[in-house]
Amino acid sequence: MQNSDTSRKLTRRKTEEFIIINLLRLSGLISIITTVGIISILGVNSIPFFSEVGFKEFFTGLKWTPLFIPQNFGILPLVNGTFLVAFIAASTALVFGLGSAFYLSEYASRKFRKIVKPFLEILAGIPTVVYGYFALTFVTPIIQFFFPETIIFNALSAGIVMGIMIIPMVSTLSEDAMNAVPNSLREAAYAVGAKRYQVALRVVFPSAISGIVASFILAISRAIGETMIVSLAAGGKPALTINPLDAIQTMTAYIVTVSQGETQQGSVEYNSIFAVGLLLFFLTFLMNIIGRLIVTKYAQQYD
Amino acid sequence: MKDKFFNLIFLLAVMVGLISLMVLFIDIISDGYKYLTWDFFTNYASRKAEKSGILAPLAGTLWLISMTAILTIPIGISTALYLEEFATDNWFTKLIKLNVSNLAGVPSIIYGLLGLAFFSYTLSLGKSLLAGALTMTLLVLPIVIIASQEAIRTIQPSLKDAAYALGATKWEVSKNVILPHSIGGIMSGIILAMSRAVGETAPILIISSLVFITTVPSGPMDRFTILPLQIYTWAAFPQDEFRAIASTGIIVLLCILISMNSIAIFIRLKNQD
Known part of the structure; x- marks a missing residue:
């Protein structure tokens, strides 16, 4: 009787420990997700830009006037x-x-x-x-x-x-x-x-x-x-x-x-x-x- | 002779920093003290400088920081606890540690772009407080994690060992030994991280753009402005009166920061006893 009570307590402690460690691991994962998020958000939104402007103009152009006509996108x-x-x-x-x-x-x-x-x-x-x-x-x-x-x-x-x-x-x-x-x-x-x-x-x-x-x-x-x-x-x-x-x-x-x-x-x-x-x-x-x-x-x- | 010369040169370099600090404070106080009245705290922004106040941005800052704190504190402490106590020394742990220190060096405006594209557009949170608080959370999280890690690391191993020797699990040790003993250091780290958030302008500027807001937010989905953003708006006006109230706003902002830092120092000193 007493024995099963102790073992139930032990199982509960183990389950608790298991849940906690995974919760903590999850919060550690948030920092990784942030980095992945930054790179993918910047990347995904840049793709339409580069397909329209092109790498050559972006990296070698000498004029940056995106808000005027004619638009130039030299960085x-x-x-x-x-x-x-x-x-x-x-x-x-x-x-x-x-x-x-x-x-x-x-x-x-x-x-x-x-x-x-x-x-x-x-x-x-x-x-x-x-x-x-x-x-x-x-x-x-x-x-x-x-x-x-x-x-x-x-x-x-x-x-x-x-x-x-x-x-x-x-x-x-x-x-x-x-x-x-x-x-x-x-x-x-x-x-x-x-x-x-x-x-x-x-x-x-x-x-x-x-x-x-x-x-x-x-x-x-x-x-x-x-x-x-x-x-x-x-x-x-x-x-x-x-x-x-x-x-x-x-x-x-x-x-x-x-x-x-x-x-x-x-x-x-x-x-x-x-x-x-x-x-x-x-x-x-x-x-x-x-x-x-x-x-x-x-x-x-x-x- | 030459030794004295270099002594003087190096001392001068120290003085440049200290004198700049003094000049900065004197300049701002002398520019802004005359608008520092009770009305300044209870008025909304106005087209007229002398009628302008900081009620909306002050409320916005309070909302933003409270929401950021609620989101940051549990995640930050959990991550630090995981890295210091639970994680085994494998590639995943190393990756998280490297990643946290890298995130701390990412320019704040990049977090603004992340918030704009992800929270404002993808999750359709728009220019709400919630979008701002989530962005700010990601920005200050690395600071909270690093500060909490340092606080946890200062605990004497013998305290933990004693608990482990009695058969306590890692979580029991964390809950009953580590957290109670490091809470002072963690708290002062969190307050310092929040004071960084109070002064951050760029990410919120990206998300909420320049706004003329004359309401106090009443919930997390409301639009908002914050104190540093209002200061930026006023400082960018060409008229001298608006620049003067910008410096009045700066006085208030610096007072908030100084109080937060004093509380952090007080907690740290109290914990050393």
């Missing part, structure tokens, strides 16, 4: 604008982020680091629309003061502000790379009479270089996908230019422009945002993978 001006802003942003972030990492890793006291780091992290937590406002109403007027010809929408303002936003990311990743450099290397340099800046620049920097490169790549990837700052401050004019004072349009800003209007579902303009999205997805995906591969590789370097 290069958008890619150009995207990378121009991303390069300005990543360079800004690299200069100040790397400098911060040197200070926090090699110079600062533990107390200073503990107080300052949370404040730096706040920069990464501010919504991008706020940075867009800041670029448009604060940084652009400063640029116009120095270069009076500059129009209100320009790549430089958006790029600099985006760079400030990703300082914490570059700083944290570079600092991690510097912290991974074993102290014995520093001590060896100090033992032969090296000064602190020599240790920082000639020992720590070369040893951490792969991590720093990775942080630059991840910063570019982050900047490529950023939307609100460029939509507000960089303009809406696709252009093949390397002049940072020009108005440009990025891939993300184009997607925003189309979805702001009432575009008919199934029209070539509607489908074009998925083709642009697909390219955007692959670019950021590729850079994230490369960046992360470098990070994992250098992490093992000194084990």
